[in-house]
Amino acid sequence: MVVWASAWLHGTAASDDVLDALQVWAEAHEVRAAEQNLAARLELPGPEDTPAGPALLLASLRKAGASRGELVMPVAGDVRGLDGATAFSRTALSRGEAAVLADAGLGLVPQRPDPAAEGILRWTVFELGDMPPAEHLPLGEAEHGMSSAMREAASALTDLDIAKHRPGVRAEIAETVSARPDLSWPEGVPQRSLRILQRASEVEAILWAATDDTPGGALSASATRARTDALRPLFDSVRAARRSAVAEMVRVLAERAEHH
Template sequence: MCCPSASLAVWSSAWLHGAAASDDVLDAQRVWGEDHEVVAADPLGADAFDIPVAGERPAGLATFLTALRRLGAGPARFVLPVPGDVRGLGGGGPLTEAALRSGEAVVFAEIGYGVVPETIAEGLLRWTVHRITTAAPMEYIALGEAEHGLTSATRDSAGALQSLDVARERPGVRAELSERLRRTAHVSWPQGTPGRALRVLQRAEEIGAILALANADDPGGALSASAALRRADALRPLHDAVRTARFAAVNETIRVFADQPDLLP
């Protein structure tokens, strides 16, 4: 469910607070790629994390985790930026540009760095460490608020979704939806992850899969430009609600691990 940044943000926070072993953190990331490499966007980041600069032989994810603890990183911040909304990234700069290209990032505000994933090849994920150019306060969205927003957006978009229900024209649409959900990465989460957060994430993924089918349902470009625009406008609030629900569920999980007694010896 969700994305590599969500997984790394939760697991690294659990590990930093003694709620997960480092091997478990590394194993959990393999759902996104068998191999993970880490590089720095500039020499300052390379020196801080003791990793190579981009273009040199990369380090492993274990080196990155060790550096987080050495630097005294606090709880991670999971961000899902889109054009026009880059909250949590501290304004513009290379981090924001990279996060917008990727659509996700993990920010460690207390030490002034963020990391962005990029798929380099099948089975290979590269994480690039960027400095935060401007400090940005952590925005908190209550899980209940996000869940309510998801319910309201689904209800308000029901008419649009019904008009886009292709089950009447494409009998295999339910099987297609099941297949999309089956192909979704089955992410493991640390013991102690709030059940409600997982339920909200699951619901967001299911609605996201429906939206993906709705957006893809235009065989041969049959929709006129105006019809496609109306459809996009009708479904945009639901897209926003799904994004908010993912953001809130992951960051609530991080908050739970950060607020529990530190289990490190």
Template sequence: MEQLQRPGAVFWIAVCCPSATLTVWASAWLSGAAASDDVLDALLAWGDAHEVVAADAEAAVTLDLPLAGDFPGTPVQLLAALRAHGAGPARLVLPASGDPRGLGGGGPFTEAAMRAGEAVLLPGLGFGLVPVPIAEGLVRWSVHKVAVPLSPDYVALNEAEHGLTDAIRDSAGALQALDVARDRPGVRAELAAKLRARPRLNWPAGTPGRALRVLQRADEVGAILAIAEIDEPGGALSSSAAVRRADALRPLRTAVRTARHAAINEAVRLLTEQADRQP
């Protein structure tokens, strides 16, 4: 894995999603381990511009943000509101169909997070943020009041890492048994192109190396998954074989999400603890 250094930050070629970036950097900023400009710079990997709106009246009034449909606010306004209300560390959520863990029940926030496949939780304030790309280079963050109190959805990093390893082994065996794991011409070049196309993200200084290694591995497996799920040219894969392939890959998709979730939230936990120990 490539690593580059500059004062105050560590650059790794490791990708997850906009919510992961905001979760880590906003938590680092709130704990005094990063500057607000660092948060804003990190978000640029996902879009040249970011806007913020309140999805409901309570979010608008509490955080002093414009409602959806009004002229949007900015990430600077959001950060100021989080600081003013004493927001604690954020948490990443990566829900999927049939797996809404960490969302705390139904409601508009859960629905929006499920559609996006990602969200940022602010358990200390009872709000959640969901990013949606709405135009080329523009990401809109919608802030929702969370319907029910949230309890941390903790997954140990070593458990998530082992789960990813096991899922890789089991999925490979299942695909071989189904005879749907045949190499396509140029698949290695296709994978290399996907990995090269990923945004280069920077993480705060002090971000634990193991969390970043797990995040990197999950990202690489995610790229392989994306290729494995592409139908063969000419539709050579039958519909029944496609269903069996999807069933074989489902545990691996879950393991990738779990690994990303555990890596990001472990990074937040350790960064916050390091900041708390500073004199």
């Protein structure tokens, strides 16, 4: 959503391309504003109204003066990119991801309205409070950080003697990676960003395999805590790499639009 909406706002992608790209995540996308005053300002459905489709969201973003988006991936203990104790921050933190359009003062959070309804993804539009200055993490630094964190985590797990060696784990990791949707991207996004996003998915699959306690092989409470502490920097580096890769794509698309 961040990359495609930014491409559309800069005139480098058609609205139909954006809507087609979003269908990878859900057959139907619903849009509502978080509160009625914001709904009236953006001409979107309010929290109690019948939701609209994403085409109306795009029009509302342009009307609000948005030009580019930013990906935030908050977790407990790391809420960078959020706006303090607001409804947006609470919802984004519970979801673990959100799109921020700071120049328009808007935040978007995707949620499944009904866990049983896999085909629907709802985007709630929030008005942002006071935002912290945007952080910039160079792509090379993010990539290096992920590689370093992976080496350190592997070493720590080995030292703790809780690195797991179970049959079929490589196949599990490969299956997790291949199960991710095959995404389409706007023309002209940097290939390095795409490679880093792919690498982040692979590392995340390894992390989930490393934290999956099979029946009969559960760790003690102290070993579980030690493993969590060892892997936390790697989880953090995956999120940082994704944020950086998306930010670089948005930057390149904006520059491309300016040159045209």
